[in-house]
Amino acid sequence: MDDAEKAYLHAASALIDLPIRPEHLDEVVAAFAVITAQAGLVTEFLLPESIEAAPRFIP
Amino acid sequence: MTFWDQSATALAALVRSREVSAAEILQAHIARVEEFDPLLNCFTDRTFARARAEAASVDARIAAGEDAGPLAGVPIAVKNLFDVAGLPTRAGSKIQRGARPARADAPTLARLIRAGAVLLGALNMDEYAYGFVTENAHDGPTRNPHDTARIAGGSSGGSVAAVAAGLAAITLGSDTNGSIRLPAGLTGVFGLKPSYGRIDRTGTFPFVDSFDHLGPFARTTADLALAYDFLQGTDKVSGKLDRGVEPGRVAVLGDWFEHGAMPEMLEAVAAVAQGLGATAKATLPESARARAAAFCITAFEGGQLHKADLRTRPEDFDPATRPRLIAGALQPAETIYQAQRFRAWYHAEAMKVFEKFDLLLAPATPCTAPLIGQKMMVIGGAEVAVRPNLGLYTQPISFIGLPVVCVPVVSSGMPRGVQIIAGPGREALALAAAAQLERDGVVAAPVAAL
Numbered sequence: 286m287d288d289a290e291k292a293y294l295h296a297a298s299a300l301i302d303l304p305i306r307p308e309h310l311d312e313v314v315a316a317f318a319v320i321t322a323q324a325g326l327v328t329e330f331l332l333p334e335s336i337e338a339a340p341r342f343i344p
Numbered sequence: 345m346t347f348w349d350q351s352a353t354a355l356a357a358l359v360r361s362r363e364v365s366a367a368e369i370l371q372a373h374i375a376r377v378e379e380f381d382p383l384l385n386c387f388t389d390r391t392f393a394r395a396r397a398e399a400a401s402v403d404a405r406i407a408a409g410e411d412a413g414p415l416a417g418v419p420i421a422v423k424n425l426f427d428v429a430g431l432p433t434r435a436g437s438k439i440q441r442g443a444r445p446a447r448a449d450a451p452t453l454a455r456l457i458r459a460g461a462v463l464l465g466a467l468n469m470d471e472y473a474y475g476f477v478t479e480n481a482h483d484g485p486t487r488n489p490h491d492t493a494r495i496a497g498g499s500s501g502g503s504v505a506a507v508a509a510g511l512a513a514i515t516l517g518s519d520t521n522g523s524i525r526l527p528a529g530l531t532g533v534f535g536l537k538p539s540y541g542r543i544d545r546t547g548t549f550p551f552v553d554s555f556d557h558l559g560p561f562a563r564t565t566a567d568l569a570l571a572y573d574f575l576q577g578t579d580k581v582s583g584k585l586d587r588g589v590e591p592g593r594v595a596v597l598g599d600w601f602e603h604g605a606m607p608e609m610l611e612a613v614a615a616v617a618q619g620l621g622a623t624a625k626a627t628l629p630e631s632a633r634a635r636a637a638a639f640c641i642t643a644f645e646g647g648q649l650h651k652a653d654l655r656t657r658p659e660d661f662d663p664a665t666r667p668r669l670i671a672g673a674l675q676p677a678e679t680i681y682q683a684q685r686f687r688a689w690y691h692a693e694a695m696k697v698f699e700k701f702d703l704l705l706a707p708a709t710p711c712t713a714p715l716i717g718q719k720m721m722v723i724g725g726a727e728v729a730v731r732p733n734l735g736l737y738t739q740p741i742s743f744i745g746l747p748v749v750c751v752p753v754v755s756s757g758m759p760r761g762v763q764i765i766a767g768p769g770r771e772a773l774a775l776a777a778a779a780q781l782e783r784d785g786v787v788a789a790p791v792a793a794l
Contacts, residue, residue, distance in 0.1 A: 297674040303655055305670060312663070316671035319732070320643055324679040326636035327686055338684035339691070340554065 348510035359417035366399035366417030389466040398462040413460030424466035427547040435549035450547025467502030471662035481662040489792035494713040497527030510791035522738025529708030529761020532752040540745025585779035591621030593702040600631035601706035604724030612753040619786035634740035637683035643672025708761035
């Protein structure tokens with residue numbers, strides 16, 4: 286995981302008040318790296334603008 | 345006469361015809377649990393006193409000339425994320441076992457009990473259903489009845505092992521990314537993951553709202569269909585098992601669903617295809633991305649669900665679960681939004697495939713059951729981690745909520761499961777295909793030799 290991703294992880298942790306204990310940091314960094322790799326497959330795919338997100342609010 | 349190796353349908357027939365009492369059948373299953381569960385570790389809670397009362401009630405109704413129900417005297421058990429009156433719904437966790445006991449059974453469980461079933465207890469699982477191995481840090485691993493050095497799969501590991509070992513005739517589980525189909529395949533039992541939204545999830549501990557499904561396990565297709573009838577209550581599929589399957593409308597899924605699969609798994613798919621007369625191949629495009637999107641949404645929704653406990657008592661989580669939940673909760677919104685948009689796109693692509701075909705076939709897993717504690721395996725020539733990769737072929741399907749029957753293909757060696765995938769709402773067709781294969785001897789789920 287690069288420095289930008291680590292910086293994001295720490296910033297997000299602080300922003301949503303979900304602290305990462307020092308003894309858990311390595312395992313969370315490793316898990317985030319796996320998720321980030323998977324996320325890349327999703328975000329790099331160009332979807333038509335007409336596609337809406339699957340969950341829909343039905344009043 | 346032994347009872348633990350008989351189907352639920354056969355057991356209920358014995359009870360309803362007064363040949364055997366529900367109490368006798370129950371006692372045979374209790375003895376089976378007491379003999380083999382110390383080895384297999386399926387049960388986290390035993391409700392034998394309750395079961396004896398329920399069996400006595402069934403026998404009393406029959407003695408009074410009343411209809412005791414189609415599941416009269418059938419011993420069942422549920423994954424421990426289902427509410428069971430009087431028990432905390434632990435969901436495989438240390439944290440929830442301190443929760444207030446459930447006031448009532450989950451409605452799904454209650455429907456089976458009203459149909460005459462008796463509850464033996466609650467069953468082991470991966471913590472919060474976030475896993476494919478049922479190597480639970482708090483409750484220990486559930487062992488595969490076909491080889492106790494190997495995993496039963498997960499997250500419904502206790503549920504499948506109990507059926508495979510003859511400890512219960514029917515069990516219930518849940519499936520978010522493969523947790524019904526994958527362990528069913530690894531232990532050689534029938535499993536049904538219905539369409540998303542088809543079965544009421546009230547009274548079960550949630551994991552990922554976008555993908556959570558409930559469903560049954562059994563050793564025959566008739567039992568699976570009968571359980572499903574009661575779980576959803578409106579579509580009587582058990583009476584439709586003899587409907588024909590049109591061979592030209594069945595296809596084997598290629599590309600993603602073949603890549604990396606061990607030869608014995610591809611042979612199992614070929615056996616099912618041959619049994620159904622299918623020769624066509626089909627492709628669900630971009631399935632690697634579908635799996636990735638499911639992966640990200642799962643981690644995000646699961647992490648958000650448990651954020652309060654992750655913040656205040658992270659040490660109480662299973663070490664296999666904790667880092668994925670924390671990392672998942674911290675994902676950027678862009679990933680989740682795009683993943684949910686991709687879900688709509690992938691669903692539309694799948695619907696195009698179902699214009700040409702009624703049923704699609706794919707392996708349940710890339711391999712047979714790994715060893716307990718095994719960290720790595722080889723898929724497609726590359727060494728990869730076991731835990732996240734067992735669900736490669738199940739995750740894209742639950743991502744878009746399609747109904748699937750996982751069938752155990754007759755073979756030597758460890759069990760191998762095949763997914764029979766139908767279009768939304770077409771559970772009856774997938775069950776009919778499974779029943780046809782069962783009649784023809786292509787698939788079967790005998791009790792494991794212990």
